[in-house]
Amino acid sequence: MNGFTLKEGMLLGTASAATQIEGGETDHSWLDWAHRGFIADGSTPARADGHYRRWQEDDALMETLGLQIARIGVEWARVEPKEGEYDEEALAHYVREVEWFNDHGIRPLVTLHHFTNPMWFERKGAFEKRENIADFLRFVDKMVRVFGARVNEYITINEPNVYAANGYYFGIWPPGERSLFKTIHVMNVLAEAHIDAYGLIHVLQKQMGVTGTRVSYANHVRVFAPKDPQNILHRFFARLTERFFQGSLSKTMGTGKPSFPIRNFGRAPHGLYCDFIAVNYYTRSTVAGFGDGVRQGVPVNDMGWEIYPQGIVECAQKLYAIHPLPVYITENGTCDNRDEFRCRYLYDHLQALCTCGLPVERYYHWCFTDNFEWTAGESARFGLVHVDYETQQRAVKRSGLFYRDIIAAGGVTEEMYQEYVEHQQYRNNG
Numbered sequence: 001m002n003g004f005t006l007k008e009g010m011l012l013g014t015a016s017a018a019t020q021i022e023g024g025e026t027d028h029s030w031l032d033w034a035h036r037g038f039i040a041d042g043s044t045p046a047r048a049d050g051h052y053r054r055w056q057e058d059d060a061l062m063e064t065l066g067l068q069i070a071r072i073g074v075e076w077a078r079v080e081p082k083e084g085e086y087d088e089e090a091l092a093h094y095v096r097e098v099e100w101f102n103d104h105g106i107r108p109l110v111t112l113h114h115f116t117n118p119m120w121f122e123r124k125g126a127f128e129k130r131e132n133i134a135d136f137l138r139f140v141d142k143m144v145r146v147f148g149a150r151v152n153e154y155i156t157i158n159e160p161n162v163y164a165a166n167g168y169y170f171g172i173w174p175p176g177e178r179s180l181f182k183t184i185h186v187m188n189v190l191a192e193a194h195i196d197a198y199g200l201i202h203v204l205q206k207q208m209g210v211t212g213t214r215v216s217y218a219n220h221v222r223v224f225a226p227k228d229p230q231n232i233l234h235r236f237f238a239r240l241t242e243r244f245f246q247g248s249l250s251k252t253m254g255t256g257k258p259s260f261p262i263r264n265f266g267r268a269p270h271g272l273y274c275d276f277i278a279v280n281y282y283t284r285s286t287v288a289g290f291g292d293g294v295r296q297g298v299p300v301n302d303m304g305w306e307i308y309p310q311g312i313v314e315c316a317q318k319l320y321a322i323h324p325l326p327v328y329i330t331e332n333g334t335c336d337n338r339d340e341f342r343c344r345y346l347y348d349h350l351q352a353l354c355t356c357g358l359p360v361e362r363y364y365h366w367c368f369t370d371n372f373e374w375t376a377g378e379s380a381r382f383g384l385v386h387v388d389y390e391t392q393q394r395a396v397k398r399s400g401l402f403y404r405d406i407i408a409a410g411g412v413t414e415e416m417y418q419e420y421v422e423h424q425q426y427r428n429n430g
């Protein structure tokens with residue numbers, strides 16, 4: 001018998017990021033990166049989904065599909081195009097959107113930083129400099145006051161580990177640096193920025209009489225498995241890579257207690273700096289030395305990432321061991337350009353979550369619409385809704401209909417399994 005029931009009270013929706021969907025010639029680090037020729041297919045975030053203008057169409061489609069929650073991002077560079085100067089129209093835009101969500105029974109969770117910096121902040125050295133945290137906090141302060149009681153759930157910083165690793169270690173994202181020392185330093189500054197923002201949001205919401213405030217950070221977490229589990233070096237490097245990529249930063253951000261290789265950590269007393277566990281999960285990495293790879297003969301998506309559904313539970317369990325809090329899957333999804341296996345992916349990951357013992361309260365699928373996937377540009381499709389970038393036409397994919405039906409049914413029945421999942425197979429690599 002196939003199928004499963006969603007956990008009691010578990011809510012389903014989607015996650016997105018402003019730069020990836022909004023479009024527009026906003027003066028930020030990713031438009032600059034695209035203009036410098038670093039996007040594989042030559043696209044830029046200036047086009048994306050044009051969501052900034054089409055938000056009502058997109059959000060109404062979410063409502064039609066029955067989504068209960070929406071994780072959305074705010075584009076800092078739109079709101080504060082020049083240092084210390086706010087764009088009132090941009091602020092009003094985001095307020096209108098969260099109001100719309102609240103009025104239509106879709107609960108918003110707002111991400112304040114999702115990879116992209118205004119260029120004025122980037123030019124100042126962004127999170128390489130501790131003193132620049134004040135700029136981020138000014139923006140946080142502004143947004144939280146402007147949203148008031150309309151939003152009481154925030155992610156301060158999205159995937160600080162990916163921001164630091166890609167921008168400062170691999171040099172493939174802005175600002176294109178390659179220095180282990182800087183990577184660790186930036187992680188350190190991001191952890192401080194999160195802890196300060198966490199405290200600030202709570203203080204402001206309390207002052208405004210807002211209740212039920214929940215704030216967290218969201219790291220991109222993976223399973224790091226030794227290529228040969230019998231090989232002591234493979235095991236050692238798997239543990240080391242996990243620590244450098246996610247373990248150390250997650251512990252430091254959540255507790256204020258520096259965890260190697262993060263050191264020299266600032267002013268925050270040790271404590272608890274998250275109100276829920278945020279899990280962005282996609283894949284498992286296979287490790288045999290420095291760097292990571294993908295095992296051969298395993299199911300992979302269109303970007304070559306291993307599909308390993310049980311990993312979503314393994315990663316959540318690790319974070320739960322640090323802080324036993326409600327679990328929000330703040331991102332999970334896959335690049336499946338022809339929508340050939342996304343239903344199976346959804347089924348396998350949701351089933352793993354719904355049959356585990358963790359208190360999983362939210363699941364935000366990445367993403368609602370296809371969108372600008374950073375250096376892969378428009379060529380990698382993660383959406384439940386297809387976007388024709390030329391015409392900007394939206395078309396709900398089969399996986400979008402499956403997601404709608406899961407929400408309506410509170411799980412997957414045998415009939416739904418047969419209709420959407422049974423015939424879908426993953427492709428193996430190698």
Ligand code: IFM
Binds near residue numbers: 366374382
């Ligand atoms: O598109 C990204 C998102 O911005 C952050 N998490 C991973 C997604 C897929 O790569």
